[in-house]
Structure formats: C-alpha cells, structure tokens
Amino acid sequence: MTEQRMAIIDIGSNSVRLVVYERTASGAYRVIDGSKRQARLSEHVGPDGKLTSLAIEQIVHTLRHFLMICTYHQTKRVRAVATAAIRNAANGREALSAIRAATGLEVELLSGEDEAYYGFLGMINAIDAEDGFLIDIGGGSTEVSLFRGRKLVRSVSFPFGSVSLNRRIGQSGIPDSQSLKEIEAIVADAAAGEPWIAESPGLPLIGVGGTVRALGKIHQASSGYPFPSNHNYRIEAADVAQLFDQLVKLPLDKRRKFPGLSKERADVIVPGLAILQRLFQSMKASHYVVCGTGLRDGLFHAERLAEEPVLPDVLASSVDNVQRLYLNAPSRHVELVERLALHIYGRLEDIYRLPPDAKLLLQTAAKLFRIGAAVDYYEAAKHSFYLILNSHLNGLTHRQIVLIAAIASYKGKGRLRQQLADYRELLHEADLEAVTRLGMILQLAIALDRSETQAAWPLEAKLLPPALLLVPAPEAGHLSWEQAEVKELAADFKKAWGVVPELLLQHHA
Structure with missing residues (x-):
C-alpha cells in the first residue's frame, strides 16, 4: 500500500476551509495540512439576492491559494463543495461557473439535505452515540437532524445562520430585546414547521460547526478545563444560558477579549447561540455535546468508505x-x-x-x-x-x-x-x-x-x-x-x- 492524499474544500457562508488527508503506507489516515480563510459570504449579497463580484473574486483568490497547497502535497483528488451562501444566492450557478473558469475547479453545490447528511456522517464516525439530535449552525443555514440506532432518521435545513441573522443585531453587536425576540421567533417558527423536532424529548443535542465549537472553547476557558480537546465535551443547558447572558451584554470590543472566544467570531456568536438555545428548547433536549468533526470529515468518510460509510465501531x-x-x-x-x-x-x-x-x-x-x-x-x-x-x-x-x-x-x-x-x-x-x-x-x-x-x-x-x-x-x-x-x-x-x-x-x- 502506498501513500495517498486527497483534499476537501468547503466553501461555507462564514469561511472557506481546506483539509488535506493522507493515507499512509500502513493504511492509517491523518490530516497533514489545513487552512481557513474568512468569507462572510452572507454579508456580500446585494439587494437583488446576488453574490457580489468582489465576493466571487475573493473566493477565486482563496481557491487558487488552496490549490497551490494541494499541488505541493501532490494530492490525487480534490473535492470541493459549496453550501448555503452560494446555494441561496440568485446567481449561485453563475458564481460556480465563474469559479470553474478562473480555477479549473469543479465545485459541487450541496443541497441542504446533502449538508445535513455529511454533517451526520462526520459526527457519527467520531462519537459513540446511539440516539440524539444533531445541529450544524453555519453562516447562512442551520441543519437539524434526528438519528436513532446510529442511523439518520430525519433532517431539515433552515435558511438562516449566525451570519445571516447577525444583520438584525446592528453595527454595535449588542442586540436589543426586540432583535433577540425576532431571531428567536424566526427559529421557533421554523422548528414548529417540523413537528418531529418536538417529538423525541430527552435526547442529547450534539453540535458540529463553528458556533458549537466556539461554545465549547468558551465554556472550557471559563472553568479552567484541563483536557486539550473539546471533542465529545458535555455542557449543561444552564451553563449555556449563563454564558449567553454574559456575551449578550458585552460590546464587541470587550467580547473580542472574552476568554476562549476568537476575535473573528465575536460578532456572530450571539445569534449563533440564540439559534442553538431556541432549537434546544424546541427539542426538549437533555444536554449539549460538542463534536469536533463535521461536514468535511463526512465528505472524507464518504470518499474513503463509499460502500458502508458509517463505522460499526468508532x-x-x-x-x-x-x-x-x-x-x-x-x-x-x-x-x-x-x-x-x-x-x-x-x-x-x-x-x-x-x-x-x-x-x-x-x-x-x-x-x-x-x-x-x-x-x-x-x-x-x-x-x-x-x-x-x-x-x-x-x-x-x-x-x-x-x-x-x-x-x-x-x-x-x-x-x-x-x-x-x-x-x-x-x-x-x-x-x-x-x-x-x-x-x-x-x-x-x-x-x-x-x-x-x-x-x-x-x-x-x-x-x-x-x-x-x-x-x-x-x-x-x-x-x-x-x-x-x-x-x-x-x-x-x-x-x-x-x-x-x-x-x-x-x-x-
């Protein structure tokens, strides 16, 4: 067996990410490189619902840089996907054509159902959980799934995320009671439209994606948690509510200094947590679990284990x-x-x-x-x-x-x-x-x-x-x-x- 390398590129609403995986000569898999560039694509949509030409140029610039990294690592396969921001843009298909013409890269446009499935696959192969809810709060969409017996049962993709809802807060970054109520109402109405979300109380809510990982880092920093990872990290509902209340009251400059929170996520953490808490309440979930894997890992597993992508024993x-x-x-x-x-x-x-x-x-x-x-x-x-x-x-x-x-x-x-x-x-x-x-x-x-x-x-x-x-x-x-x-x-x-x-x-x- 020889070494083989493949790359996954995820053009998300909040960021564009690259991960390079290697299969070693012994058959082991490991990540050998990774990169991230801030995108905030949901903020670069004009009044006509179209992605701006500047946003497309920034994506092209980032992808060219990522492809240089892939060439350096001699990757044999590059799989690139795009999610909500391009999916929801009025010119999404034209944007992908422009990206292909400029980079030679064929970008696959994932549906909301695809996004939910790959997120589930990334999680279920990293956490030993039989039943639960899964949530992935992105910049422009939020995927919610129910799994039973380690199998995906239901899923839905809601057309809102931490970046798209951030506009309702305003430039100060401190939401007033009215803007928070608007966000919660949007989320509550969406959940009510999917009755199955309320029909399995008492299950854990496992979160993938940047909002939940940021929550894990904040919670660990607040308690001086000693373990060097927040994957499979449990958080109680009362703790999330307390942290949310603290963050809501802080102006952006102080929020950027909040222990455990990265500066680039300071403005979108509040709407992200508002989505998370409201859906938690709709589910009547038992507690939160942070998952360190997600969409990109799911895409990797789908490539690596095409016939049976769910591992029988994690x-x-x-x-x-x-x-x-x-x-x-x-x-x-x-x-x-x-x-x-x-x-x-x-x-x-x-x-x-x-x-x-x-x-x-x-x-x-x-x-x-x-x-x-x-x-x-x-x-x-x-x-x-x-x-x-x-x-x-x-x-x-x-x-x-x-x-x-x-x-x-x-x-x-x-x-x-x-x-x-x-x-x-x-x-x-x-x-x-x-x-x-x-x-x-x-x-x-x-x-x-x-x-x-x-x-x-x-x-x-x-x-x-x-x-x-x-x-x-x-x-x-x-x-x-x-x-x-x-x-x-x-x-x-x-x-x-x-x-x-x-x-x-x-x-x-």
Missing part, C-alpha cells in the same frame, strides 16, 4: 488507526500483551470493585502502551502518555482517555500522582486505585513476554491466594527472562492486588 476504528500511525511496536508482542492482560484481569476482577469500564480501559491501554517508543524507546512511557492524550480516540470520554494514558504508561504510584495532578477535576475518587491495579496487570502482561517471542502463550492464570500462579503450556519455550521480570514486579503487584504473581517454569511443575 473506538475500534480509531484505536486501529492510531496503532497504524505508530508501527514501531511488534504487532505480535502487542497482541499477546493484550491477550495476557485480559486473561489475568478475568481471574482478578472479583477481588476489588473496579469501574464498569475497567476492562475497556485496560484493553485499550494494552493496544497502545508501546506507541511512545516511536518518539524515544527509553522514554516510551512518558511519550505514550502524551500521544494517547492527544490522539483521536473517538468513542471515549475525556476521563477515559486520561485513565487509558495513565494505565498504558504506568510506572508506579508516585509518578501516577504527578501525571494525574492536572486532571483531578475529571476523575472519580476511586480512579487512582483503579489505574494502579490495571496498570500493574498491564505491566505483568508485558513482563510475561519480555523477550517478545510469545513463548509464554498459551498460559493459564490460577488464583490461589496468596498466590497468582501463571502456568505456561508444557511446550513453552525458554522463560527465565520472563520469570525474573515477574519476580521484580511481585512486591508492587501484591500491594495493588493482595496476591503474589509467580511464573511456574516447566521444570518447576
């Missing part, structure tokens, strides 16, 4: 991708460590009450414990901790990612406390002990294949307190190195589990 796919990105670890060794760790866990899990997700945490840590060696073999544990925290491990909460990183890099309780100090607010009271116990199981599994020859398998773990007997098959190979490693771990393992592991070699049987 976590398994993302873990497999991370493993393929860091191929320094011998696959047979990693596979055996995972098998041994789960086997030993099965013998010990009843000794202490562990979190319900303990097995999942251990299994994922066992798959990824070695990736740090790609940076430095001698500091592999430290680098594994960092890489796991900053990799795209979809389908997990932030707490779970922190715990997996700690289990995978476990080297003792003292170091563990230092690692987890910055993440205390994410963790439960019993997590430190759970990581210690699961980390010791992983270390024991690694010790049992220290020579990386897989000589210890098949192996039977027998719990006979105060001993945990590890009995390899009679035909097992030379295991003296493994036996020494197990003895070295024995004291710490006993502190964690109350039993002493002992590897029984064949001549001891």
Whole structure:
C-alpha cells in the first residue's frame, strides 16, 4: 500500500476551509495540512439576492491559494463543495461557473439535505452515540437532524445562520430585546414547521460547526478545563444560558477579549447561540455535546468508505488507526500483551470493585502502551502518555482517555500522582486505585513476554491466594527472562492486588 492524499474544500457562508488527508503506507489516515480563510459570504449579497463580484473574486483568490497547497502535497483528488451562501444566492450557478473558469475547479453545490447528511456522517464516525439530535449552525443555514440506532432518521435545513441573522443585531453587536425576540421567533417558527423536532424529548443535542465549537472553547476557558480537546465535551443547558447572558451584554470590543472566544467570531456568536438555545428548547433536549468533526470529515468518510460509510465501531476504528500511525511496536508482542492482560484481569476482577469500564480501559491501554517508543524507546512511557492524550480516540470520554494514558504508561504510584495532578477535576475518587491495579496487570502482561517471542502463550492464570500462579503450556519455550521480570514486579503487584504473581517454569511443575 502506498501513500495517498486527497483534499476537501468547503466553501461555507462564514469561511472557506481546506483539509488535506493522507493515507499512509500502513493504511492509517491523518490530516497533514489545513487552512481557513474568512468569507462572510452572507454579508456580500446585494439587494437583488446576488453574490457580489468582489465576493466571487475573493473566493477565486482563496481557491487558487488552496490549490497551490494541494499541488505541493501532490494530492490525487480534490473535492470541493459549496453550501448555503452560494446555494441561496440568485446567481449561485453563475458564481460556480465563474469559479470553474478562473480555477479549473469543479465545485459541487450541496443541497441542504446533502449538508445535513455529511454533517451526520462526520459526527457519527467520531462519537459513540446511539440516539440524539444533531445541529450544524453555519453562516447562512442551520441543519437539524434526528438519528436513532446510529442511523439518520430525519433532517431539515433552515435558511438562516449566525451570519445571516447577525444583520438584525446592528453595527454595535449588542442586540436589543426586540432583535433577540425576532431571531428567536424566526427559529421557533421554523422548528414548529417540523413537528418531529418536538417529538423525541430527552435526547442529547450534539453540535458540529463553528458556533458549537466556539461554545465549547468558551465554556472550557471559563472553568479552567484541563483536557486539550473539546471533542465529545458535555455542557449543561444552564451553563449555556449563563454564558449567553454574559456575551449578550458585552460590546464587541470587550467580547473580542472574552476568554476562549476568537476575535473573528465575536460578532456572530450571539445569534449563533440564540439559534442553538431556541432549537434546544424546541427539542426538549437533555444536554449539549460538542463534536469536533463535521461536514468535511463526512465528505472524507464518504470518499474513503463509499460502500458502508458509517463505522460499526468508532473506538475500534480509531484505536486501529492510531496503532497504524505508530508501527514501531511488534504487532505480535502487542497482541499477546493484550491477550495476557485480559486473561489475568478475568481471574482478578472479583477481588476489588473496579469501574464498569475497567476492562475497556485496560484493553485499550494494552493496544497502545508501546506507541511512545516511536518518539524515544527509553522514554516510551512518558511519550505514550502524551500521544494517547492527544490522539483521536473517538468513542471515549475525556476521563477515559486520561485513565487509558495513565494505565498504558504506568510506572508506579508516585509518578501516577504527578501525571494525574492536572486532571483531578475529571476523575472519580476511586480512579487512582483503579489505574494502579490495571496498570500493574498491564505491566505483568508485558513482563510475561519480555523477550517478545510469545513463548509464554498459551498460559493459564490460577488464583490461589496468596498466590497468582501463571502456568505456561508444557511446550513453552525458554522463560527465565520472563520469570525474573515477574519476580521484580511481585512486591508492587501484591500491594495493588493482595496476591503474589509467580511464573511456574516447566521444570518447576
């Protein structure tokens, strides 16, 4: 398999974006470049409903720049799409013809239904959610979808967005009560015209796009949230209402300095959040979830997984991708460590009450414990901790990612406390002990294949307190190195589990 690259260009109402994806020789996928240019196309529509020639020239200029980047990366395919601003413009088709003539790029005009579908595809392959609402608030349109059993059930595209409704606020950027009421009335009337929106109360509202991502950053900044991502980040309705009230009252110059909010979004965040809250109320949703993926990711998945674009297991796919990105670890060794760790866990899990997700945490840590060696073999544990925290491990909460990183890099309780100090607010009271116990199981599994020859398998773990007997098959190979490693771990393992592991070699049987 050779490296392949493709690019997605999204001509949106608020911005024009480029993402360049690479499939590595190992079959992993990653983003290798990305760029964004402010557009605000909804603000460049004349009284006749047409995009101005200046707006079209700016798009052409941006696309030429993006195509230079694509040429540099030797991309084999460029897929460009346009959304609401061009879709709703009276001269949208003429604008696309002018763009094609000037750049040679064939831009696909997405319908509102297409936009909703690709947004759903980008989200559902990044979040492990069975049922919920999805919202994508763009500059010129807002897509709302309902999904059940990870399948898209209903969707609608409303012809308003954060940029187009921003005009109602006026130049000051501070909406008066009347303009806010007008915005809310527009949104409420649109929702009322789609009765299904109100027929599934109690579901989460998952948001993609700039407004919801900005909300996540603001909320995290306001609370000093320690995790380096807002993907799959939960926010309660009361918190959104409080932040909205704060932002509404601020003049633009002060809003631009609001913690977590980018200057370029300061003027459109209020109408965007007004749309979000009003639709949340219409749905009677339970809470908000920020999704870091969206339309461009959905387009990528549609290209990559044309026959079955919805991944059956979000976590398994993302873990497999991370493993393929860091191929320094011998696959047979990693596979055996995972098998041994789960086997030993099965013998010990009843000794202490562990979190319900303990097995999942251990299994994922066992798959990824070695990736740090790609940076430095001698500091592999430290680098594994960092890489796991900053990799795209979809389908997990932030707490779970922190715990997996700690289990995978476990080297003792003292170091563990230092690692987890910055993440205390994410963790439960019993997590430190759970990581210690699961980390010791992983270390024991690694010790049992220290020579990386897989000589210890098949192996039977027998719990006979105060001993945990590890009995390899009679035909097992030379295991003296493994036996020494197990003895070295024995004291710490006993502190964690109350039993002493002992590897029984064949001549001891």
